[in-house]
Amino acid sequence: MVRVMTWNIRTGGRDRGGPDRLDQVVRVVTEQAPDVLALEELRGFDRDGLMATVAGRVGMTPHLARSCFGQPVAVLVRPPYRVVDAGPVRRPFHHAAARAVVATSAGPLTVVGAHLYPYSGGRRRMEVDWLVSAVRRAPGPLTLITGDLNSLDPTVDHTARLAGMPVLYRRRHLRRAGGTVDTRAIARLLAAGLVDLWPASAPGAPEAEGLTVPTRFGGAEFAGMRLDYLFGSPALAERVSDCRVIRGGAADTASDHYPLLAELDLDPTPREVFNAPGVRR
Secondary structure: OEEEEEEEOOHHHEOOOOOEOHHHHHHHHHHHOOOEEEEEOOOOOOOOOHHHHHHHHHOOEEEEEOOOOOOOEEEEEOOOOEEEEEEEOOOOOOOEEEEEEEEEOOEEEEEEEEEOOOOOHHHHHHHHHHHHHHHHOOOOOEEEEEEEOOOOOOOOOOHHHHHOOOHHHHHHHEOOOOOOEOOHHHHHHHHOOOEEHHHHHOOOOOHHHHOOEOEOOEOOOOOOEOOEEEEEOHHHHOOEEEEEEOOOHHHHOOOOOOOEEEEEOOOEOOHHHHOOOOOOO
8 A cells, every 4th residue: 555645844844933843744744654755845955965864754765856946845755665767847847846656566656746836827737737748758557746736626616715815815816817716727637637536535525624724833825725636647546545634733733734645555566576577667
């Protein structure tokens, strides 16, 4: 069973002039023990060995993608799962996108962790197209796009929720032409044939169970939203046994986002199979 988790940890788990939340972040990751972890908003993780230090504390191997404009992201993998290929998605994301291909019993699992542009739906739509292109180049049918997509679900009516937000933050989720709710980024992922794993695994569940922001820590720019997603290929979606938002304990105050976790019916590739002649590395 592969446990996959995505989490925006807000400015690297440390706030300028505020609390250091990194120990709480490590506690949540340790408690949930994901095999694959996508982290967003890793401010400072590309300096002074911080990424390696945190990865060591949680027992995982990191694959960091740096950002020229925003903050890094990373995909971390826990042994015995092995990464056969990894690197950044080389497009000018505002933040970044990281890719890791993990060897599993059913073939390679391609995981792309991303943090999309927060301020413009048009820019998010463009960044989503880059993610879809990365998935289409994957070496097999098991693919996953995950992360803080800063985007709203087109199957839900968000009008009342947005109406109660401050204008500055409401604009992030409205189209410039006409002021309608902008759900184009998520709609493009669905149009590409990807499956939104939370509603697919919990049909009929109350919408509130899937909300990932805000937490008790805060988040003045949020009004009870689902901004963090796991999108899987149809072949991957068939292997999902559970998908849920992690609440309670340190998760309530470690960030302004809650983690999102899925369990997949996959196992590590045995080393003797992985090293056999003809197996792609």
